[in-house]
Amino acid sequence: MDPMHVSVKCFALARQLVGAEKIDLELGDDATVLILKQTLAGQYPQMEPLLNSSMIAVDGQYVSDAFRLSPSHEIACIPPVSGG
C-alpha cells in the first residue's frame, strides 16, 4: 500500500493548537476522513477534544467520516463555527 500525502488547512483554535496554518500528513492510500481524524489526534494529541467537535471539509464541502480521501483534495479542519 503506497502512502498518500495530504495537507490539512487549520483555522482558529485548530491553527493555534498546531501552530501552523497547514499541516502535512502521510496516510494510507485508501484513507478515509475517520482515519485522517485519528491520525491527526495521534500526532497532535492537544487537538483531540477540538477534533471531536470539528468537521472536515473537502474541496469546500463538509464530508462524513466515511468519505474516501485522495491527494488532489483540498482538506480543511473546520472547528465549530462562530461567525455572525
Place this chain on the structure above:
Amino acid sequence: MIDLTHEPIDTAQLLARVGDRRAGAIVLFVGVTREFTDDRQTAHLEYECYPEMAQTKLEELVSQVRERWEVCDIALVHRLGRVDLGEASVAIAVSSAHRKTAFEAGQWLIDRLKEQVPIWKCENWADGRQEWVHPGLESPSHPARDES
C-alpha cells in the same frame, strides 16, 4: 451581493443594493460587537474565515433563500479582522414584496450562517485574554456559550 471584507460595513450601501421597485419591504439585520457577555467584558473581536469555502457556503445559502422565499434581492457582508465594540461584524439586507418574507428569509439566513459558514470569532477580553469561540466545545477555557 456577497462580500467578505476587512473594511467597516456600510449599511446604507447595503440597503441601496437591494432596492427594487417590486419591493414593499426591506429588512436589514446588523450583528454588532457586544461589550458584555454575561459578566465578561469584551475589548474587541477578531474574525477569520476560510475564504473560498465561506464564499461558496454563503452563495449556497443565498440560493436556498431564493428557492424558499420570493425575495427581490439579498445583500450580505461579513467583516474580517478586528471589529471594535458597537461596530458591525455582519449585515444582511433582504427586499421583498411583503415584509413577512423579508423577515423570515433574513432570519433564516443569519441562523444558517452561524451554523454552517466557516467564519470564527476570537474574543479579546478586557482582561487581556484571547479566546476562540467554538460553540459546543467542552473545555474549561472554552465553555459552551449562547448565541450572540
